[in-house]
Amino acid sequence: MDKALQNKSLVTPSDNQTTYRVLFIIAGCHxxxxxxxxxxxxxxxxxERSMGLSFTQLGLIAFALNMVSSVMQPVVGTYTDKRPIPYALPIGLTSSMFGIxxxxxxxxxxxxxxSVVFIGLGSAVFHPEGSRVVYLAAGDKRGLAQSIFQVGGNSGQALAPVITALIxxxxxxxxxxxxxxxxxxxxxxxxxIARWYKGQMELIARQKKNIVSKKPNIDIAxxxxxxxxxxxxxxxxxxxYAAAISNFYAFYAIDTYQISIANSQIYIFIFLAMGAVGTFIGGPLxxxxxxxxxxxxxxxxVSPLSVLLPxxxxxxxxxxxxxxxxxxxTSFSVTVVYAQELIPGKIGLMSGLIVGLAFGMGAIGAVALGVFIDLFGLSTTMIMASLLPLLGFLALLLPSDKRVQGWYN
Structure with missing residues (x-):
């Protein structure tokens, strides 16, 4: 963490100005x-119908995608914190193209x-490196910048039910x-984007020569x-909880409300589309x-609403x-920014950890929920999942924003 304090004082070309052109392009790529x-x-x-797959097998497919991405994201982020690779972004998406x-x-x-492993690898490269581009382009509007980036991803996820119904x-x-x-x-x-990113990193490399490293306080660490x-x-x-809704609520709606596959996607689209709205407003808030x-x-x-939903x-x-x-x-992009500010010199690692963790937890959740559904049924599993947001009370124990800022001033 010595370099975390070192890089906090680093001034980049985008520290005071927000480069919206880059933000909107990287969000579109997201x-x-x-x-x-x-x-x-x-x-x-x-x-499920064409190959006769079980819910456990479907969960394993989600696990393969998300776990590869989650495990590799912090690895990629840690490596590129030390040796940024701007052209890793297009290379990663090429891997995803072969996977599709x-x-x-x-x-x-x-x-x-x-196939989904290739897609997961592409995502593992894109997210930490994309978050670094956002950090460089954010200026003093980090919450807004991260929201613009993440809403692109959430909008892409919200397309899933539309993709199902129309294609x-x-x-x-x-x-x-x-x-x-x-x-x-x-x-x-x-x-x-990689060309712009490369230019920014060259400027930062020249500035680093004049920065003196400090050791962090043990209590702060x-x-x-x-x-x-x-x-x-x-x-x-x-x-x-998001995995329960996005992966299995369609099946719950089909069984409970006696609707078709196409109509069940409306429920998922609503959740994911409104999630994209929440992601966008979360950063500015x-x-x-x-x-x-x-x-x-x-x-x-969300807790009382999630309990009521089933x-x-x-x-x-x-x-x-x-x-x-x-x-x-609303907290999706905010947790990324909060983590980056906890250790500001490790942008790739913290972005990869938090976003990768979200993928990884979703992967484990998809497998566990698939097994629970096979064992206990859809209704029981959805009721159990509805209690998960109650863990949000742990946020009361997080250090305040002012305290985090004080650590580095």
């Missing part, structure tokens, strides 16, 4: 990247798993071939570790009212999913 990942859970009903191609042509369960239901598994074009478009945009552990539990609660306050509110306010009718369920999506996801 949308394209995450829409590729959205193809996988969107294909679950298709794969394999998924569209996969003849069996194991080929699907291999995968009529075209089947091979409909995923269309998304190789999306991957190719992302590679082109990311090549442009301990407090930082405790705060990171608390963030882990908070991300766990949010990710497992955190800039104004504090990171810790928004993290706390996002889970505590017991309401089909129409009111849509209303609740919209409200839950907005409130729950």
């Amino acid at each position: 949308l394209l990247n995450d829409s590729l990942q959205a193809v996988i859970p969107a294909m679950f009903p298709i794969l 191609l394999g998924l569209a042509l996969a003849p069996n369960f194991w080929f699907v798993l291999i 995968l239901v009529p075209l089947g598994q091979k409909g995923a071939l269309w998304f190789t074009l999306i991957a190719g478009l992302a590679v082109i945009f990311l090549t442009y 301990k407090s930082i570790k405790i705060a990171i552990v608390l963030l882990v539990f908070i991300v766990f609660a949010r990710s497992w 955190a800039d104004r009212f504090g990171r810790k306050n928004i993290i706390l509110l996002s889970l505590i306010a 017991f309401v009718g089909s129409v009111f369920a849509m209303v609740l999913l919209a409200i839950i999506g907005i409130i729950l996801m």
Whole structure:
């Protein structure tokens, strides 16, 4: 952590000015990247019928995608904190493009798993490096900048039910071939971003020569570790609950409300689309009212609504999913910014840890929830999952924004 204090005093060209052009392009690439990942859970009903997969196997597919991404993100972030690789961004999306191609042509369960590993690797490279680009372009509006970036990803995820209803239901598994074009478009945009990123890193490298390193206070280092552990539990609660809704609520709606696959996607779309709205407003709200306050509110306010959701009718369920999506996801970008400010010299590591952790927890949650559904049934599992947001009370123990800022002033 010595270099965390060192890099805190580092002045970059974007420290005072927000480079919106770069932010909107990288957010657009985030949308394209995450829409590729959205193809996988969107294909679950298709794969279940065409290959006769169990809920446990579907959970393992989600696990393969998200766990590869989550494990590799902090690894990539740690490496690029020391040796930034701007052109890793287009290279990562090329990996995802090959993964989507394999998924569209996969003849069996194991080929699907291999394909999603390639997609997971692409995502593992994109997220920490994309977050570094956002940090460089943010200026003094870090919450807003991270929200712009993350809302691109959440919008891409929200496309999953639309993808299912408009492309995968009529075209089947091979409909995923269309998304190789999306991957190719992302590679082109990311090549442009990589050039800008490279120029920024060259300027920073010249400035680093004049910075003197300091050792952090032992008590501060301990407090930082405790705060990171608390963030882990908070991300766990949010990710497992989001996994329950995004991966399995469609099946719950089909069984409970007796609707078609296409109509069940409306519920998922509402949750994910409103989640994108929540992600966008969360950053500016955190800039104004504090990171810790928004993290706390996002889970505590959702708790009574999540408990009520499994017991309401089909129409009111849509209303609740919209409200839950907005409130729950206000903390998505905020937890990333909060973690970056805990250790400001480790932008790639902290971005990779928090975003990767969200993917990883979602992966474990998908497998666990799939097993629970096979063992206990959909209704019981959804009721159990509804209690997860209660873990948000742990946010009360996080250090305040003012205290975190005081550590580095």
